[in-house]
Every structure is written in structure tokens, then in C-alpha cells.
Amino acid sequence: MAKEKAKRSIFKRWWFWVIVVILVAAIGSNGSEEEKKDTAQQATAQPKEEKSPATETKQEAPKEEKKEEKKGFGIGDTVKVGDMVYTVNSKTTATSVGPSALPTEAKGKFLVIDLKVKNNSDKSVTVDSSFFKLKHDGKTFEADAAGSMSANQGEDGNIKNSFFLEQLNPDLEMGGKIVFDLSPETVDASDLQLQVQTGAFGTETELINLK
Template identity: 45%
Template sequence: MSADQSENESEEPEEAEGTEEDTEEESAEEEDPIAGLGEALKVGDVVFTANGTSTAGSVGDVLTAEAKGTFLIVDVTIKNEGSDSITVDSSFFKLKVGDVEYDSDSSAGLYANEGADFFLTKLNPGLELPGKVVFDVPQDVLDSDDILLNVQTGFFGTQQGEIKIQ
């Protein structure tokens, strides 16, 4: 029986593994911070700010894009605080309303942005890029009090954060 007792004693470090899981959960919470409208949110080496929102049935001056629902246009600024250039793309933004997730409309984004866009645009260190991210959503989405803009730092979304825009 003393052999069984020593086996049980050697299994005790399993409790420490639970502690590691708790630490990992806390780290995950820190990686997904939530900011408010007008607040800078640092995700990795990138700072995102949602400056404001507007709605429209269409976007563009000469060439236009028509919404199937309503365009929710988010005015954002991205700043590269890293030491290498980054690629910015509208696909790095998603709109979350409860459990429903909406992708940005990249073609409408091209029409909405005059002189700046978020279509595979390079951004060098220390520089900012203002622009608009456009989402085509049903009208009832705009009535929600809990609309989050999910932001990520790259194509694979390994670093993410959220900005409450409504």
C-alpha cells in the first residue's frame, strides 16, 4: 500500500495545472479588452480608435454603393506603434450584436473613403490612418444598445479587442 500512497503523492501537482488554466483565462481576458467610443484601444502594437458612427442608404459621390439594409459607417483611426510596417484591411473589423457577427463591406468602404481606405493598405511605424469601415446591416440592428466593433491586428486575428460603439 505504501507504493499506492507514493503514486497518489506524485499526482498532487495536478492542482498546479488548474492554477495555470486560471492564469491562461486571465490572460485571455486581458487580450480582449473593451473600449468605448472615442477611446484608444491598444491591441498588440496597433492602436484603434472608433471616433464616431453614422448611417446611410448609400455611400460614395460619383460612384456609389447601395445598402441592402442600412450602412452603419464607423469612423476609425488606426495607429501603428510597432517597429515594422503593417497591412490594414477592412476584413480586420467585424460588428457584433449579441451572438450575431457582421463582416465589413469592403466595396462600400472603398466608396465611403475619400483618399484613404482600408483595403490592403501598408501603414509604416509611427503613422496613423483615418478612415471609414462600412457594414451593411438590417435596420433593427441599429436599435440595439449593445453593438461591438471587433478589431484585430492581422489576417489570422491572433490579437483582438472590442470597442462598444452603441
Template identity: 40%
Template sequence: MVKTHVKHFTLLALAVLTLTACSSKSSTFDKLVDKAMEQTSSSSKPSKDKKEEAIHKIGDTFTVGDVEYTVQSKELADRVGNEYFGENANGQYVIISVTIKNNGKESITLSDNYFKLIKGETEYEADSSAGIYVKDDAGANLLYSELNPENSATGKVVFDVNPDTASDPSLQLQVQTGYWGTETALISLNQ
């Protein structure tokens, strides 16, 4: 009977030691997780040392990646095209004339997907079907054309937005590098 009590006491002591060891490991693990979470949350916060992204104006020339942009003008329209072929806006067309220069070493494919209108947290995509009917004075269209290194092209990008959005003072054009938009710049359109 004494042997049974000794066995039970030994098992109980081992169980307590095991639980204590596990809880201290868990506590250490929890501390490591908490520290990692703090580092992750602090690194995801924007640094005060980083410069805010500059907001350009119509007429400014600036570079994003290997591409140089100059937004020439912004105009509004209710219809694009001519009397025979064209489209009417659901709201109002914002037509942006932009010059693009390829400063890279390879040709790039131009697309209206490189452009978005931004108003606060809201993003507006370009209207490719309306863009077909809009050309610059030289007749150029930016949709899916190739631009070789050291060359530039001027064309227009069309957005169909609510008339209040078209004239909103906070409306900005976002330009980006390529389809994935790893680098961007903003242009104020109504200030």
C-alpha cells in the first residue's frame, strides 16, 4: 500500500512538473508571439521619416519607374466620338491628355489600365470602350500601343464618372508602372 502511495505521489509530482514546464514554455512562446506582433504592427505603420508622396499638378513632368509622365490637360464631355460613331456618358466623361516617355531599355505596352481616378478611398477605372473614340490632335490612341525606349507618345484616357465627382476638388489621377502598379504617382486634377 505504501508503494502505491509512493507511485501516486511520484506520478502527481511528475504531472505538476510537466504542467509547470509546459506553462513556462507557453508563457515564453506567448511572449515571443507578442513581441513579433508588436514588431509587425509597428513596421506596418507608415514611418514618420518617410516623405509623403508628392502630388503633381497638370503640366508637371515627373518620372514613375522608367516612365516619364506629363498630364497635359483635363476636359469634360457628355459624349465622345463624332456624329456617326461614339458613346454617351452615363455620368460625365473626364478626358485626360497625357504624354508618356519610355526612359527604359525595352519597349512597353501602353494601356489605360495604368491610370485610375482617385477620390478619397474610391477608385474609378478608365472606360476603354469610350477611349476608342477619343484621339489626340495627331490621331494617336494610347490603348495597347507599343512605345520603344527613348520615344514618347501623347494620347487620351477617358473615365465615365458622376458629374459631382468630375468637379470634386479632391479628384486625383493615379498613374502606375505596368499592370501590377508597383510604383505610382498622383496628379491633382481640380486644384
């Protein structure tokens, strides 16, 4: 009986119940802290959501710089090369050139280019058929000096502007014919180009399409 009374008396003590409440509260708060830690760890462990292409800021593609296309010259155009000015008037083909009494025959077929040249420099320039070259299919063709001289010879035998070491003073212009001896296939090509230059050394050049 004494033991039962002792046990009952303990449960009836107010301070006993205070200790019990404090212990329960401590256990509960400890569990709450553990839950918070677990929640924080889960939040940090979750991978970040990747932004969809629609939400990402679109970067403007770099604008391509427009390249200035070089103007192509043709028959009838005035072409300035340094201090020299060239104009191709026309082109023809022939098997021979020169006066009928003493013509010059082509090995293949002649391409005859009628043109004019003006000297805009402040000194005399020696104009020669070597100023002119023909371009086709990656190949370079030289002018025929004898054919060019003959093509500029009249029926009376006089030669005007032969394009053979002709002296051209400042502000003067001369016209005549330049001749190329070519194969029949080349002379009829549609992509022939005449190269003209500043002088004997050709420090500057331009191309004229002979279409």
C-alpha cells in the first residue's frame, strides 16, 4: 500500500507534469527542426529549371556587311585606268586584215577590236599594242603586233595610229584597231575580256567584257 501511495503521490505532484510538458515540447521542436533541414536539403538538391528557348532573350544575328560589287565594263563604256581612258567601240572577226593588195593572214582567226585611248596625264605616254591583253578561261592572250599594224593600214598603204610605240601627248586621244590571233573556238567564246592598263608596266588594270 505504501508503494502505491508513493506512485500516486508522484503523479499528483504539479512539478511532475511540468517536467513532462517540457520534455514533450523539446521533442516536438527537435522534430520540427529536422523537418526544416530535410526540406531545405531537398530544395537545394532539386535541379534548376532550364529556360525554354521561348523565354530566353533572342540574340540578334550579326548583320552581314554588304560587299560592294565591282561594276563590270562593256562595249561602249568609258573605262578610266589611272590617267588613261579607254573605250571599246566594237569587235569583229576576220581571217585576214590590211589592204587587199598585201593582207596579213591569221593562223587561226583574227579578233579585231576597234577602240580609242585618251591620255589624261600631264606627260606624254607611249601607247603600244602590248597595253592590251585578252582573257579567257584562265588564259591570257597577247595582241598580234603585225596584225594590229596591218589592220590600221588603208588601201593606199598609209598607217594611222598603228598602236606600235605611238606617242600620245597629254589631253590627246587616238583611235584604231587591236588584233588578236585566236583559235576558232576561242574567238567565238562569250566570256572574252579585254584587259587594259595604265602604261607599259601595267601598274593598274581593268577588264572590259566583249559580249
